[in-house]
Amino acid sequence: MTDVSVVGGNNLHLPPRRSSLLSSSSISSPFPSPAVAADALVTTRFLGYLKVWRATNRIFDSVDLHLPDVQLRTRAAFCRVPASAAVRCRDELKGIKSKGEGSDNNAPPQPELREGLHAACHALLSAAPAILGCDSSDLGTECDSPYDSRFRPMRLLLWEKNGGGNAGGGGLAERAADSFGELLLAALDIVAHCPSCCSAAPPPPPSSCSSSSSSSLSPPPPPPEGCPECTFWSGCSEYNAVLHRGAARIVLEETIRAAEAAAAAFDGVGGSGGNGAGDGGGGLF
Numbered sequence: 001m002t003d004v005s006v007v008g009g010n011n012l013h014l015p016p017r018r019s020s021l022l023s024s025s026s027i028s029s030p031f032p033s034p035a036v037a038a039d040a041l042v043t044t045r046f047l048g049y050l051k052v053w054r055a056t057n058r059i060f061d062s063v064d065l066h067l068p069d070v071q072l073r074t075r076a077a078f079c080r081v082p083a084s085a086a087v088r089c090r091d092e093l094k095g096i097k098s099k100g101e102g103s104d105n106n107a108p109p110q111p112e113l114r115e116g117l118h119a120a121c122h123a124l125l126s127a128a129p130a131i132l133g134c135d136s137s138d139l140g141t142e143c144d145s146p147y148d149s150r151f152r153p154m155r156l157l158l159w160e161k162n163g164g165g166n167a168g169g170g171g172l173a174e175r176a177a178d179s180f181g182e183l184l185l186a187a188l189d190i191v192a193h194c195p196s197c198c199s200a201a202p203p204p205p206p207s208s209c210s211s212s213s214s215s216s217l218s219p220p221p222p223p224p225e226g227c228p229e230c231t232f233w234s235g236c237s238e239y240n241a242v243l244h245r246g247a248a249r250i251v252l253e254e255t256i257r258a259a260e261a262a263a264a265a266f267d268g269v270g271g272s273g274g275n276g277a278g279d280g281g282g283g284l285f
């Protein structure tokens with residue numbers, strides 16, 4: 001289990017920022033970056049491990065561990081997710097459950113938003129190589145666990161893995177914060193137009209896939225959590241659990257919408273009194 005705590009910066013008001021770095025991709029954001037970079041403390045806690053039969057992959061024992069936490073001081077780039085994303089997830093995805101959840105009404109409330117935040121963070125990592133010119137393994141994010149019921153901040157966050165162990169980092173978090181608008185757009189494109197999910201089956205109602213192909217042998221529907229080409233990340237510490245592709249699209253769309261609204265408000269008052277990006281929805285940290 002890994003927790004990321006932002007320990008620096010001004011978390012209350014995040015002014016939209018014009019990019020000061022040249023992006024290495026052809027994607028250009030029409031709105032300023034809604035993100036900032038700040039000091040972060042990444043804490044990894046080992047709770048235990050499972051014993052598994054190699055022949056059947058069945059779990060036959062679990063062992064609790066009592067080890068000291070492993071902490072890394074580094075830098076993180078993050079932006080708020082407006083509360084409108086939670087409203088849309090509740091309204092548009094009501095009754096659509098991810099794999100592993102029951103179809104009855106006993107599921108925990110509002111799981112789609114957590115799944116969407118996790119999947120959107122994975123999509124940002126997939127977009128990072130094209131936008132930042134780095135490897136996706138150079139960055140980490142907040143991976144949600146199916147066993148974790150604690151409060152989950154409504155934010156999209158990328159933290160720098162190779163910061164040298166000091167709070168200054170290596171500059172990648174600053175570049176990510178500077179190009180967060182491009183990252184959001186690229187991540188939304190990955191999630192909304194995944195070739196595997198869009199061509200595998202007729203799209204579900206919340207999907208934006210434009211595929212209209214149909215055959216007599218109907219393929220299986222795309223998994224709601226997505227696939228390795230869109231929402232999965234090979235470095236996920238929670239083995240790609242707690243993901244939802246449709247919710248990730250909503251999270252990214254609403255974050256972009258809030259960033260555009262904040263930029264418009266900022267420009268409308270001459271750049272002197274605009275609210276922070278993401279304030280339109282009242283996102284929490």
Ligand SMILES: [Zn+2]
Nearest residue numbers: 194197227230
């Ligand atoms: Zn996919």
Ligand SMILES: [Zn+2]
Nearest residue numbers: 143144236237
């Ligand atoms: Zn993950």
